Amino acid sequence: MRPTSIVNVMGLSPKQIEKAEQVRQDILHAAAEIVIERGVQSLTLAAVASRARVSKGGLLHHFACKADLIRILVETLIADFETALDACAKGDPEPYGRRIRAYVRANLAYSVNNRKIAIALFPLSFSEPELVTLLRTSCDRWLNSPDEIDSVQSYVIRLATDGFWMADTMNIHSENSNLREKALEHLVKMTYPA
Template sequence: MKRDELLDAAEGLLADHGSQALTLAAVAERAGVSKGGLLYHFKTKDALVAGMIERLIADFDALIAAQEETRYTRAYVRATFVAVQSGRLRRWAVATGAAGDPALLVPLREAMARWHSHDLAAEPDPVMSRIVRLACEGVWEAATQCPAIFDPGRSPAQGDYPGLRDRLLSLLP
Protein backbone atom coordinates (compact mmCIF):
# COMPACT_ATOMS: atom_id res chain seq x y z
CA MET A 1 0.00 0.00 0.00
CA LYS A 2 1.35 3.35 -0.97
CA ARG A 3 1.38 6.43 1.20
CA ASP A 4 -0.98 8.33 -1.13
CA GLU A 5 -3.55 5.53 -0.97
CA LEU A 6 -3.53 5.77 2.81
CA LEU A 7 -3.94 9.54 2.62
CA ASP A 8 -6.80 9.07 0.15
CA ALA A 9 -8.49 6.67 2.58
CA ALA A 10 -8.09 9.17 5.43
CA GLU A 11 -9.49 12.02 3.33
CA GLY A 12 -12.43 9.90 2.23
CA LEU A 13 -13.17 8.91 5.81
CA LEU A 14 -13.05 12.54 6.90
CA ALA A 15 -15.24 13.70 4.03
CA ASP A 16 -17.82 10.99 4.68
CA HIS A 17 -17.90 10.94 8.48
CA GLY A 18 -16.09 13.98 9.90
CA SER A 19 -13.04 14.39 12.09
CA GLN A 20 -14.44 12.34 14.99
CA ALA A 21 -14.29 9.27 12.73
CA LEU A 22 -10.60 9.69 11.95
CA THR A 23 -8.83 6.93 13.83
CA LEU A 24 -5.86 4.90 12.69
CA ALA A 25 -7.95 1.72 12.89
CA ALA A 26 -10.70 3.23 10.71
CA VAL A 27 -8.20 4.49 8.13
CA ALA A 28 -6.50 1.09 8.00
CA GLU A 29 -9.85 -0.64 7.56
CA ARG A 30 -10.94 1.75 4.82
CA ALA A 31 -7.62 1.34 3.03
CA GLY A 32 -7.79 -2.44 3.34
CA VAL A 33 -4.51 -2.77 5.23
CA SER A 34 -3.51 -3.87 8.69
CA LYS A 35 -3.05 -1.24 11.34
CA GLY A 36 0.63 -2.20 11.29
CA GLY A 37 0.75 -1.41 7.57
CA LEU A 38 -0.65 2.03 8.28
CA LEU A 39 1.71 2.55 11.23
CA TYR A 40 4.67 1.86 8.94
CA HIS A 41 3.85 5.13 7.14
CA PHE A 42 2.11 7.12 9.88
CA LYS A 43 2.98 6.44 13.52
CA THR A 44 0.19 8.63 14.94
CA LYS A 45 -3.05 10.30 13.92
CA ASP A 46 -1.23 13.65 14.03
CA ALA A 47 1.38 12.27 11.62
CA LEU A 48 -1.44 11.23 9.29
CA VAL A 49 -3.01 14.70 9.41
CA ALA A 50 0.42 16.27 8.89
CA GLY A 51 0.84 14.02 5.84
CA MET A 52 -2.46 15.22 4.40
CA ILE A 53 -1.43 18.84 4.92
CA GLU A 54 2.01 18.27 3.39
CA ARG A 55 0.40 16.64 0.37
CA LEU A 56 -2.09 19.44 -0.22
CA ILE A 57 0.71 22.04 -0.06
CA ALA A 58 2.83 20.06 -2.51
CA ASP A 59 -0.19 19.54 -4.77
CA PHE A 60 -0.97 23.25 -4.92
CA ASP A 61 2.70 24.14 -5.47
CA ALA A 62 2.72 21.69 -8.39
CA LEU A 63 -0.48 23.20 -9.81
CA ILE A 64 1.06 26.67 -9.73
CA ALA A 65 4.23 25.41 -11.39
CA ALA A 66 2.22 23.63 -14.11
CA GLN A 67 0.49 26.80 -15.29
CA GLU A 68 1.91 28.32 -18.45
CA GLU A 69 2.19 31.85 -17.12
CA THR A 70 5.12 34.18 -16.76
CA ARG A 71 3.64 36.03 -13.80
CA TYR A 72 3.15 34.25 -10.50
CA THR A 73 -0.23 35.79 -9.66
CA ARG A 74 -1.69 34.71 -12.99
CA ALA A 75 -0.43 31.17 -12.35
CA TYR A 76 -1.86 31.33 -8.83
CA VAL A 77 -5.31 32.30 -10.15
CA ARG A 78 -5.31 29.53 -12.74
CA ALA A 79 -4.08 26.96 -10.21
CA THR A 80 -6.81 28.01 -7.78
CA PHE A 81 -9.54 27.36 -10.30
CA VAL A 82 -8.00 24.07 -11.44
CA ALA A 83 -7.94 22.97 -7.80
CA VAL A 84 -11.50 24.03 -7.12
CA GLN A 85 -12.96 22.60 -10.33
CA SER A 86 -11.07 19.30 -10.14
CA GLY A 87 -12.27 18.44 -6.66
CA ARG A 88 -8.93 18.99 -4.95
CA LEU A 89 -10.79 21.41 -2.73
CA ARG A 90 -11.90 18.45 -0.66
CA ARG A 91 -8.30 17.98 0.45
CA TRP A 92 -8.23 21.46 1.94
CA ALA A 93 -11.50 21.09 3.76
CA VAL A 94 -10.82 17.69 5.27
CA ALA A 95 -7.18 18.21 6.18
CA THR A 96 -7.70 21.53 7.87
CA GLY A 97 -10.84 20.24 9.56
CA ALA A 98 -8.95 17.28 10.98
CA ALA A 99 -6.16 19.38 12.46
CA GLY A 100 -7.30 19.60 16.06
CA ASP A 101 -3.87 20.79 17.14
CA PRO A 102 -3.12 24.29 15.78
CA ALA A 103 0.54 23.31 15.48
CA LEU A 104 -0.41 20.91 12.69
CA LEU A 105 -1.54 23.88 10.59
CA VAL A 106 1.80 25.72 10.87
CA PRO A 107 3.08 24.31 7.54
CA LEU A 108 -0.12 25.42 5.83
CA ARG A 109 0.14 28.91 7.33
CA GLU A 110 3.75 29.11 6.16
CA ALA A 111 2.78 27.96 2.66
CA MET A 112 -0.01 30.53 2.49
CA ALA A 113 2.38 33.28 3.59
CA ARG A 114 4.77 32.15 0.86
CA TRP A 115 2.03 32.01 -1.79
CA HIS A 116 0.75 35.46 -0.87
CA SER A 117 4.14 37.15 -0.77
CA HIS A 118 5.91 35.27 -3.58
CA ASP A 119 7.35 37.57 -6.21
CA LEU A 120 4.98 40.46 -5.41
CA ALA A 121 7.68 43.03 -6.12
CA ALA A 122 8.09 41.59 -9.63
CA GLU A 123 4.41 42.06 -10.44
CA PRO A 124 3.49 45.17 -12.51
CA ASP A 125 0.90 46.13 -9.88
CA PRO A 126 1.81 44.48 -6.56
CA VAL A 127 -1.29 45.80 -4.76
CA MET A 128 -3.68 44.44 -7.39
CA SER A 129 -1.77 41.16 -7.38
CA ARG A 130 -2.28 40.89 -3.63
CA ILE A 131 -5.98 41.73 -3.99
CA VAL A 132 -6.43 39.05 -6.66
CA ARG A 133 -4.58 36.44 -4.57
CA LEU A 134 -6.80 37.25 -1.59
CA ALA A 135 -9.89 37.02 -3.81
CA CYS A 136 -8.75 33.50 -4.73
CA GLU A 137 -8.81 32.66 -1.03
CA GLY A 138 -12.42 33.86 -1.00
CA VAL A 139 -13.20 31.51 -3.89
CA TRP A 140 -11.68 28.62 -1.90
CA GLU A 141 -13.70 29.50 1.18
CA ALA A 142 -16.98 30.02 -0.67
CA ALA A 143 -16.56 26.81 -2.67
CA THR A 144 -15.84 24.91 0.55
CA GLN A 145 -18.72 26.31 2.57
CA CYS A 146 -21.37 26.63 -0.15
CA PRO A 147 -20.37 24.85 -3.37
CA ALA A 148 -23.84 25.36 -4.84
CA ILE A 149 -23.12 29.04 -5.45
CA PHE A 150 -20.76 28.01 -8.23
CA ASP A 151 -22.46 26.35 -11.17
CA PRO A 152 -20.91 25.78 -14.59
CA GLY A 153 -24.30 26.43 -16.20
CA ARG A 154 -24.57 29.94 -14.85
CA SER A 155 -23.45 33.16 -16.43
CA PRO A 156 -20.26 34.81 -15.10
CA ALA A 157 -22.42 37.30 -13.20
CA GLN A 158 -24.17 34.41 -11.47
CA GLY A 159 -21.00 32.56 -10.48
CA ASP A 160 -19.48 30.23 -13.03
CA TYR A 161 -15.84 29.34 -12.44
CA PRO A 162 -14.42 30.23 -15.88
CA GLY A 163 -16.13 33.61 -15.78
CA LEU A 164 -14.80 34.36 -12.31
CA ARG A 165 -11.31 33.17 -13.23
CA ASP A 166 -11.26 35.29 -16.38
CA ARG A 167 -12.51 38.34 -14.51
CA LEU A 168 -9.80 37.98 -11.87
CA LEU A 169 -7.18 37.57 -14.60
CA SER A 170 -8.48 40.71 -16.34
CA LEU A 171 -7.72 42.72 -13.19
CA LEU A 172 -4.02 41.96 -13.59
CA PRO A 173 -1.82 44.06 -15.90
Protein backbone atom coordinates in the same frame (compact mmCIF):
# COMPACT_ATOMS: atom_id res chain seq x y z
CA MET B 1 7.76 20.21 -1.99
CA ARG B 2 6.67 16.59 -1.98
CA PRO B 3 6.12 14.96 1.39
CA THR B 4 8.87 12.59 2.38
CA SER B 5 8.50 9.11 1.00
CA ILE B 6 10.03 5.76 1.78
CA VAL B 7 13.81 5.91 2.04
CA ASN B 8 16.03 2.90 1.64
CA VAL B 9 17.69 2.75 5.04
CA MET B 10 17.14 -0.96 5.61
CA GLY B 11 18.60 -2.35 2.39
CA LEU B 12 15.22 -3.01 0.79
CA SER B 13 15.03 -4.01 -2.84
CA PRO B 14 13.53 -1.56 -5.33
CA LYS B 15 10.44 -3.78 -5.55
CA GLN B 16 10.03 -3.75 -1.75
CA ILE B 17 10.41 0.02 -1.69
CA GLU B 18 7.80 0.37 -4.44
CA LYS B 19 5.39 -1.90 -2.56
CA ALA B 20 5.93 0.01 0.70
CA GLU B 21 5.31 3.32 -1.10
CA GLN B 22 2.10 1.89 -2.60
CA VAL B 23 0.89 0.83 0.86
CA ARG B 24 1.67 4.31 2.14
CA GLN B 25 -0.31 5.89 -0.71
CA ASP B 26 -3.20 3.47 -0.09
CA ILE B 27 -3.27 4.58 3.56
CA LEU B 28 -3.32 8.26 2.59
CA HIS B 29 -6.06 7.58 0.03
CA ALA B 30 -8.12 5.71 2.64
CA ALA B 31 -7.70 8.59 5.11
CA ALA B 32 -8.80 11.08 2.45
CA GLU B 33 -11.89 9.01 1.62
CA ILE B 34 -12.90 8.81 5.27
CA VAL B 35 -12.45 12.56 5.72
CA ILE B 36 -14.51 13.29 2.60
CA GLU B 37 -17.29 10.81 3.41
CA ARG B 38 -17.63 11.18 7.18
CA GLY B 39 -15.57 14.16 8.30
CA VAL B 40 -12.35 14.48 10.23
CA GLN B 41 -14.04 13.43 13.49
CA SER B 42 -14.42 9.93 12.00
CA LEU B 43 -10.75 9.66 11.10
CA THR B 44 -9.36 7.01 13.40
CA LEU B 45 -6.32 4.83 12.84
CA ALA B 46 -8.52 1.73 13.05
CA ALA B 47 -10.90 3.09 10.39
CA VAL B 48 -8.03 4.04 8.08
CA ALA B 49 -6.31 0.68 8.54
CA SER B 50 -9.55 -1.14 7.77
CA ARG B 51 -10.27 0.99 4.68
CA ALA B 52 -6.67 0.60 3.43
CA ARG B 53 -6.75 -3.15 4.17
CA VAL B 54 -3.64 -3.04 6.34
CA SER B 55 -3.14 -3.92 9.97
CA LYS B 56 -3.00 -1.11 12.48
CA GLY B 57 0.66 -2.05 13.01
CA GLY B 58 1.22 -1.77 9.26
CA LEU B 59 -0.32 1.69 9.31
CA LEU B 60 1.85 2.69 12.28
CA HIS B 61 4.92 1.52 10.36
CA HIS B 62 4.23 4.32 7.85
CA PHE B 63 2.63 6.93 10.13
CA ALA B 64 3.65 7.29 13.77
CA CYS B 65 0.23 8.53 14.92
CA LYS B 66 -3.01 10.11 13.74
CA ALA B 67 -1.47 13.61 13.88
CA ASP B 68 1.37 12.41 11.63
CA LEU B 69 -1.14 10.97 9.15
CA ILE B 70 -3.12 14.23 9.07
CA ARG B 71 0.04 16.32 8.68
CA ILE B 72 1.19 14.19 5.73
CA LEU B 73 -2.30 14.43 4.22
CA VAL B 74 -2.11 18.24 4.44
CA GLU B 75 1.45 18.23 3.06
CA THR B 76 0.23 16.12 0.14
CA LEU B 77 -2.55 18.60 -0.61
CA ILE B 78 -0.02 21.43 -0.49
CA ALA B 79 2.40 19.55 -2.75
CA ASP B 80 -0.37 18.89 -5.29
CA PHE B 81 -1.31 22.56 -5.24
CA GLU B 82 2.31 23.70 -5.60
CA THR B 83 2.68 21.40 -8.61
CA ALA B 84 -0.39 23.05 -10.16
CA LEU B 85 1.04 26.51 -9.36
CA ASP B 86 4.31 25.66 -11.08
CA ALA B 87 2.51 24.31 -14.14
CA CYS B 88 0.31 27.41 -14.43
CA ALA B 89 3.31 29.73 -14.08
CA LYS B 90 5.43 27.83 -16.62
CA GLY B 91 2.64 28.10 -19.18
CA ASP B 92 2.40 31.89 -18.80
CA PRO B 93 4.72 33.95 -21.05
CA GLU B 94 3.99 37.30 -19.33
CA PRO B 95 6.31 37.81 -16.33
CA TYR B 96 4.31 40.68 -14.80
CA GLY B 97 1.78 39.14 -12.42
CA ARG B 98 2.68 35.57 -13.43
CA ARG B 99 2.73 34.18 -9.89
CA ILE B 100 -0.55 35.71 -8.74
CA ARG B 101 -2.18 34.68 -12.04
CA ALA B 102 -0.94 31.14 -11.43
CA TYR B 103 -2.46 31.33 -7.94
CA VAL B 104 -5.83 32.33 -9.42
CA ARG B 105 -5.76 29.65 -12.11
CA ALA B 106 -4.48 26.84 -9.90
CA ASN B 107 -7.06 27.59 -7.20
CA LEU B 108 -9.91 27.50 -9.67
CA ALA B 109 -8.64 24.29 -11.27
CA TYR B 110 -8.06 22.51 -7.93
CA SER B 111 -9.62 19.05 -7.92
CA VAL B 112 -13.03 18.57 -6.34
CA ASN B 113 -11.70 15.82 -4.06
CA ASN B 114 -8.81 17.97 -2.84
CA ARG B 115 -11.30 20.76 -2.14
CA LYS B 116 -13.49 18.37 -0.15
CA ILE B 117 -10.51 17.13 1.86
CA ALA B 118 -9.38 20.68 2.60
CA ILE B 119 -12.86 21.70 3.76
CA ALA B 120 -13.23 18.56 5.88
CA LEU B 121 -9.87 19.27 7.53
CA PHE B 122 -10.74 22.93 8.15
CA PRO B 123 -12.03 22.40 11.73
CA LEU B 124 -8.54 21.23 12.69
CA SER B 125 -7.22 24.72 12.00
CA PHE B 126 -8.69 25.78 15.35
CA SER B 127 -7.02 23.04 17.38
CA GLU B 128 -3.92 22.32 15.27
CA PRO B 129 -2.33 25.68 14.39
CA GLU B 130 0.74 23.98 12.91
CA LEU B 131 -1.44 22.83 10.00
CA VAL B 132 -2.36 26.43 9.26
CA THR B 133 1.33 27.30 9.47
CA LEU B 134 2.06 24.72 6.75
CA LEU B 135 -0.54 26.35 4.47
CA ARG B 136 0.60 29.88 5.27
CA THR B 137 4.24 29.00 4.62
CA SER B 138 3.37 27.55 1.23
CA CYS B 139 1.27 30.55 0.20
CA ASP B 140 3.84 33.03 1.47
CA ARG B 141 6.67 31.22 -0.30
CA TRP B 142 4.75 31.37 -3.56
CA LEU B 143 3.18 34.81 -3.33
CA ASN B 144 5.98 36.74 -1.63
CA SER B 145 8.39 36.06 -4.47
CA PRO B 146 9.11 38.88 -6.91
CA ASP B 147 6.30 39.23 -9.43
CA GLU B 148 6.55 42.93 -10.33
CA ILE B 149 2.89 43.46 -9.40
CA ASP B 150 1.90 45.87 -6.63
CA SER B 151 1.81 43.96 -3.33
CA VAL B 152 -1.54 45.47 -2.26
CA GLN B 153 -3.13 44.63 -5.60
CA SER B 154 -1.68 41.11 -5.38
CA TYR B 155 -3.10 40.70 -1.87
CA VAL B 156 -6.58 41.83 -2.97
CA ILE B 157 -6.48 39.35 -5.86
CA ARG B 158 -5.35 36.61 -3.47
CA LEU B 159 -8.25 37.32 -1.09
CA ALA B 160 -10.76 37.38 -3.96
CA THR B 161 -9.34 34.10 -5.27
CA ASP B 162 -9.63 32.52 -1.83
CA GLY B 163 -13.26 33.68 -1.75
CA PHE B 164 -13.93 32.12 -5.16
CA TRP B 165 -12.27 28.90 -3.99
CA MET B 166 -14.47 28.75 -0.90
CA ALA B 167 -17.65 29.58 -2.82
CA ASP B 168 -16.85 26.99 -5.49
CA THR B 169 -16.00 24.38 -2.87
CA MET B 170 -19.20 24.96 -0.96
CA ASN B 171 -21.21 25.38 -4.18
CA ILE B 172 -22.70 28.68 -3.03
CA HIS B 173 -22.46 30.67 -6.25
CA SER B 174 -25.74 31.88 -7.64
CA GLU B 175 -27.12 30.29 -10.76
CA ASN B 176 -25.70 33.16 -12.82
CA SER B 177 -22.50 31.43 -13.99
CA ASN B 178 -22.07 34.13 -16.65
CA LEU B 179 -21.59 36.75 -13.93
CA ARG B 180 -19.12 34.45 -12.16
CA GLU B 181 -17.09 33.98 -15.34
CA LYS B 182 -17.02 37.74 -15.99
CA ALA B 183 -15.84 38.34 -12.42
CA LEU B 184 -13.07 35.78 -12.88
CA GLU B 185 -12.01 37.35 -16.17
CA HIS B 186 -11.88 40.72 -14.41
CA LEU B 187 -9.77 39.23 -11.62
CA VAL B 188 -7.27 37.76 -14.10
CA LYS B 189 -7.14 41.06 -16.05
CA MET B 190 -6.09 42.78 -12.83
CA THR B 191 -2.88 40.69 -12.84
CA TYR B 192 -1.63 42.16 -16.15
CA PRO B 193 0.17 45.49 -16.61
CA ALA B 194 -2.19 48.45 -17.02
